Amino acid sequence: MDTTASEKHGNGTQSSTQRAYLELRSAIITGKVQPGERLKVETLKETLQTGISPVREALSLLTSDQLVERLDQRGFRVAKTSRAQFEEILDLRCNLEAMALRDSLESSNREWEDALVLAHHHMSQADRGDLEGFETHHKHFHMTLLAACRSPILLRFCDQLYDLNVRYRYLAGKSKSYGRRNVQAEHREILDAAVKRDVEKVCASLIAHYRNTGAFLAEQIG
Amino acid sequence: MDTTASEKHGNGTQSSTQRAYLELRSAIITGKVQPGERLKVETLKETLQTGISPVREALSLLTSDQLVERLDQRGFRVAKTSRAQFEEILDLRCNLEAMALRDSLESSNREWEDALVLAHHHMSQADRGDLEGFETHHKHFHMTLLAACRSPILLRFCDQLYDLNVRYRYLAGKSKSYGRRNVQAEHREILDAAVKRDVEKVCASLIAHYRNTGAFLAEQIG
DNA sequence: TCTGAAGAAAAAATCGATATTAATTGAAAT
DNA sequence: ATTTCAATTAATATCGATTTTTTCTTCAGA
Numbered sequence: 001m002d003t004t005a006s007e008k009h010g011n012g013t014q015s016s017t018q019r020a021y022l023e024l025r026s027a028i029i030t031g032k033v034q035p036g037e038r039l040k041v042e043t044l045k046e047t048l049q050t051g052i053s054p055v056r057e058a059l060s061l062l063t064s065d066q067l068v069e070r071l072d073q074r075g076f077r078v079a080k081t082s083r084a085q086f087e088e089i090l091d092l093r094c095n096l097e098a099m100a101l102r103d104s105l106e107s108s109n110r111e112w113e114d115a116l117v118l119a120h121h122h123m124s125q126a127d128r129g130d131l132e133g134f135e136t137h138h139k140h141f142h143m144t145l146l147a148a149c150r151s152p153i154l155l156r157f158c159d160q161l162y163d164l165n166v167r168y169r170y171l172a173g174k175s176k177s178y179g180r181r182n183v184q185a186e187h188r189e190i191l192d193a194a195v196k197r198d199v200e201k202v203c204a205s206l207i208a209h210y211r212n213t214g215a216f217l218a219e220q221i222g
Numbered sequence: 223m224d225t226t227a228s229e230k231h232g233n234g235t236q237s238s239t240q241r242a243y244l245e246l247r248s249a250i251i252t253g254k255v256q257p258g259e260r261l262k263v264e265t266l267k268e269t270l271q272t273g274i275s276p277v278r279e280a281l282s283l284l285t286s287d288q289l290v291e292r293l294d295q296r297g298f299r300v301a302k303t304s305r306a307q308f309e310e311i312l313d314l315r316c317n318l319e320a321m322a323l324r325d326s327l328e329s330s331n332r333e334w335e336d337a338l339v340l341a342h343h344h345m346s347q348a349d350r351g352d353l354e355g356f357e358t359h360h361k362h363f364h365m366t367l368l369a370a371c372r373s374p375i376l377l378r379f380c381d382q383l384y385d386l387n388v389r390y391r392y393l394a395g396k397s398k399s400y401g402r403r404n405v406q407a408e409h410r411e412i413l414d415a416a417v418k419r420d421v422e423k424v425c426a427s428l429i430a431h432y433r434n435t436g437a438f439l440a441e442q443i444g
Numbered sequence: 445t446c447t448g449a450a451g452a453a454a455a456a457a458t459c460g461a462t463a464t465t466a467a468t469t470g471a472a473a474t
Numbered sequence: 475a476t477t478t479c480a481a482t483t484a485a486t487a488t489c490g491a492t493t494t495t496t497t498c499t500t501c502a503g504a
Binding site: 015053056057060061063064065066072073085088089091092095096099150151152153154156157161164 | 237275278279282283285286287288295307310311313314317318321372373374375376378379383386
């Protein structure tokens with residue numbers, strides 16, 4: 001029942017803008033709308049069952065996430081993808097997450113460790129068939145790893161990069177099932193090293209994990 | 223005559239949203255509106271001489287730049303500042319710009335070198351009294367340094383961090399004039415090392431430059 | 445047949461008005 | 475005097491309509 005942050009005030013309402021933003025973002029990440037596809041406000045208004053203003057605001061927000069491109073006065077379109085960008089994202093993630101991870105481990109405490117163990121447990125029990133469901137847990141595990149890092153801005157960058165990357169996973173992985181490699185073992189290795197606070201080991205394992213997945217996906221993309 | 227990217231199509235028009243965005247962003251960075259200050263749409267509509275929609279879109283865009291915060295259904299306000307955030311930004315800039323700089327130098331060519339020399343020249347000739355004018359040149363020099371880097375996303379992060387940082391400069395530097403340290407010499411050192419493609423030297427000089435300025439500003443902020 | 449200009453159609457951007465929601469004030473009750 | 479609740483006020487969020495811009499189509503002229 002992850003009803004997002006906007007439930008702070010207690011009431012279960014969520015602004016139309018927020019709803020539109022989340023739904024559209026999900027559609028882009030999971031590939032329900034194609035890279036480069038034109039995003040017409042009139043069409044989205046129908047699809048998202050809302051008015052023009054929320055749609056435009058959602059699109060503005062997605063622009064900053066680099067998931068949508070704004071064209072002059074010619075509307076919006078889904079951001080294009082490329083092999084080059086995929087590799088760029090991979091490299092950046094390795095570098096930035098390593099930074100965040102070092103700091104996270106350094107300032108980690110018991111609650112963090114507990115949260116991480118749980119995140120791993122939930123991920124390992126998640127149904128691999130349900131790609132979207134599994135992704136939620138997978139992201140949660142990786143973000144929890146970094147969560148103790150004291151730089152919110154860096155965490156935001158990592159989060160953004162994660163989403164950009166997941167998009168490529170959906171793009172490539174629609175046919176082939178995800179997880180023929182021993183991803184489970186890699187996650188386990190990361191968890192164990194993290195619990196031991198073995199900084200160098202965790203960083204190495206995490207980067208290896210990303211590069212492995214990356215090499216596999218790059219192959220699919222072509 | 224830096225009339226932004228939206229002049230692509232040749233006609234000198236600029237959307238209201240873009241105008242509002244740039245003007246408001248500048249007002250926040252230069253401290254014309256205070257951190258934490260409420261941003262009422264009705265008021266901004268007057269100030270920016272435009273309608274509600276462009277104002278709201280501009281605010282959405284600024285939210286992603288981390289210059290504006292969105293409150294539930296209670297509008298927007300200027301992002302708060304803090305000593306902690308100032309230091310966070312400083313550290314991040316050192317790390318990310320070093321990354322970008324290494325790659326930029328590696329893939330640099332003659333045009334890049336020429337552009338850098340010019341950027342430095344223009345900065346050194348700019349009037350120090352005109353803070354805003356000088357800032358334009360200063361930013362241009364630092365961004366040109368990184369410009370050959372092949373990771374657009376990383377460059378975007380650096381750009382964003384630069385702006386977040388400049389805000390603190392304005393906040394601190396309104397009274398005391400900027401440049402009592404020998405900033406000129408530091409820039410010169412960076413330029414020379416860059417032209418020589420001495421990667422380690424440039425990175426060291428750049429980081430020293432940031433840390434010096436940072437220490438000075440931190441003192442002002444308190 | 446090709447080129448280019450004019451007009452028509454489509455879409456985006458913007459505006460003003462309405463509906464919702466939160467903040468404030470003041471009165472009543474403890 | 476203080477707290478609570480209700481009514482008022484203010485501001486946000488949203489919508490439908492209008493204006494502006496771009497794109498598409500058609501038709502005249504070379």
